[in-house]
Amino acid sequence: MIRYRKILELQDEGISLRGIAASTGHSRQKVTEVIGLAERKGLVCPLGEEMTDQWIEDFLFPERTLEASGRQPLNFDYIHEELAKPNVTLSLLHHEYEAECRAKQKIPYSYRSFLRHYSTYADKYKATLRIRRKPGEILEVDWAGTTAFIIDRDTGEKVKAYVFVATLPCSQFSYAEASLSMDSHSWITAHNHAYEYFGGSTQIVVPDNLKTSVTKHTTRELILNPTYREMADYYNTVVMPARVRTPKDKASVEGSVGVISTWIIAALRNTHCFSIDELNKEVWQKLDEFNNRPFTRKKGCRFSAFEEEEKFALSPLPGAPYKMSEWKTAKVRPDYHLSVESMFYSVPYEYINRQVEVKLSENLVELFFNHMRIASHKRLYGKFGQFSTIRDHMPDNHKLFVDQTPEAAIEWAEGIGSFTLNVVQYLLGTSQTEKQALQSIFSLKKAERQYTKYEIERACKMIVSMTKRPTVKSIQTMLKNNKKNDAQQELKRKTDSSTNEYGFTRGASYYGGTDK
Incomplete structure (x- = not known):
């Protein structure tokens, strides 16, 4: 030997x-x-x-x-x-x-x-056995059953802190983070930090059937929480929730939860922290010790196993972490707006009284109907009751009213004719207030529903030739009179043409008679 x-x-x-x-x-x-x-x-x-x-x-x-x-x-x-x-x-x-x-x-x-x-x-x-788990394939996530705590500075009471655990089954490398809530925001934030800690994402993520991850999970149907589904798409991973009452589907994280409950949560039982940030500093210190503890039956530790056997297989992360979006439902009001956190956003008026889905992100509000986006707005902050209205969402009569500005009025008049422009400029220059002038011009613009541009221009020309102080009322009267006169002349023309419907009548001389 x-x-x-x-x-x-x-x-x-x-x-x-x-x-x-x-x-x-x-x-x-x-x-x-x-x-x-x-x-x-x-x-x-x-x-x-x-x-x-x-x-x-x-x-x-x-x-x-x-x-x-x-x-x-x-x-x-x-x-x-x-x-x-x-x-x-x-x-x-x-x-x-x-x-x-x-x-x-x-x-x-x-x-x-x-x-x-x-x-x-x-x-x-070797640090890992690759028969059951491939490196970079699966990330198992869950909340630890045992809670940590922080101390309220004012009352001295203990406040519960929930510990999020994520484990890579191949190397058993784990991440932990404490949070004051188990809501969707804490769930997504913990995922972002876990991916950042690992330096990459896996092909599959396996959560439990929490409301923050799964809306419905039966043998026939799986519906993911929309926010969680978006996060998975952003990191190019697939969510495969564990089957109901089947902990073996995520055995690695279940085992890590038990070990972390001992080596992190229990180890901090006598440590007093007064904020969640202080607690997480202690958690991450214990986490480093946990990941660097030597294996009992083989060489290395979780960290070395991860570095040597699994890190290379993780998918690269996007340039920035996922920004969480919140989903809600709301009913469109009769004024084609819907209320989101006491702010009002418009949708096309055709969706009045319809139920739509609202996607809220930090800077954007997106509105969906039957999974199709129908509107998007910049998110409003500050004083409650603000409105964000897009002109194209309005009915035509509302557009006419909203478009009432001196510039818009002049532009409209120029499209009709020079005499109409003179009338509009006169109204803007002589009215006591701009609002009063715009209301008068709006009444004149509504005449387009019944009369042509030619008829409006002709009426304005006739009124301007009669008086130096034209009014909308006088123009409306002239339009009616002109319409009535045009109708009478048309009727007279038709009557005259009917009396000569047989054309030229031959005289007696044509038939051999004598005209004397």
């Missing part, structure tokens, strides 16, 4: 290769090979008592025990690396291994032996 332990201990003491070879009775080539392989696999002094020469040989040369059987040796590093890739399974790798054995005319291991040897290798030499 090669004296592996002695070689590594002498090398740690700074003895030369020649000295080590002389002391152990091995060649310098063998000594160099052992030292180099130990450095590549991270085996350094001081060595534990269980690390005998046989243990070290199994660690440095795991394939030797398999070669003695006469079967094709297994490349465990390759298997472990390939299992990290999406959709790669041990069944697939064993199938490829059998094909390789047939090509080399070697005896392959059975699938059961293949699985057992890999499990033994991963348990002994």
Whole structure:
């Protein structure tokens, strides 16, 4: 047996290769090979008592025990690396291994032996076992059943603080955060901080059936909370809630919740914090200690397992964290506005008395009907009762009223004609108040519903030729009179044309008679 332990201990003491070879009775080539392989696999002094020469040989040369059987040796590093890739399974790798054995005319291991040897290798030499969980695939989240507390400065009472826990099942790397509430805002905020702590997002997130994550979950139907669904889309992940009363669907986080309840929540039972920020500083300090605690049955810790085995597989995060949106429902009022937190926002008047969905974000209010966005407004803050109205949402008669400004009145008059423009300018210049002038002009504009632009311009021309002080009333009267006169003339023209409906009448001379 090669004296592996002695070689590594002498090398740690700074003895030369020649000295080590002389002391152990091995060649310098063998000594160099052992030292180099130990450095590549991270085996350094001081060595534990269980690390005998046989243990070290199994660690440095795991394939030797398999070669003695006469079967094709297994490349465990390759298997472990390939299992990290999406959709790669041990069944697939064993199938490829059998094909390789047939090509080399070697005896392959059975699938059961293949699985057992890999499990033994991963348990002994690797931080993670990739049979059940792939790196970067799943994030399990939940609230801890045990609560922490903070002290109210004024009353001295203990205030409950709820602890959010997120765990990556592959490496068991975890995140924890305390919050004063378990509402949707706290839930989303904790997710944002967890993704930031991990430095990436997973393909799937597995929550419990909380109202903040799931609206309805039956064997036939799954309806996610709209805000939670949006957050998942933003981080390009899929929400797959655990089945009802099936804790095994998120066993990793259930286990982490129990451990964190001991090593974080219980460990802080005698620590008095007066704000949630103070409590979270203590929680995160204990969290670092928890993630760096050595594993009991294998080398490394949760943090090292995450760094070496899982961090590379996480998806990159967006440039900024998800900004939470809140969803509500509201009924459109008869004035085509709806009330949201005592502010009023317009929608197209066709949706009056309809129930619409409201998406509230920090700076934007979006309104949806049957999952289709029908309006969006900048969110209003400050004094209650403010209105945000978009002109295109109004009926035509409301648009006419809202558009009453001196500039709009002049622009309208220019589109009618020069005499109408003279009348409008006269009204704006002579009325006691601007509002009074605009009301008069609005009455004149409504004439467009019954009369053409030509008729309005002609009436204004006739009134201006009669008086230097035209009024809207006189123009309206002239429009009626002109309409009546035009109707009479049209009737007279039709009557005259009916009397000559037979054309030219021949005289008596045409028929041979005499006209005298």
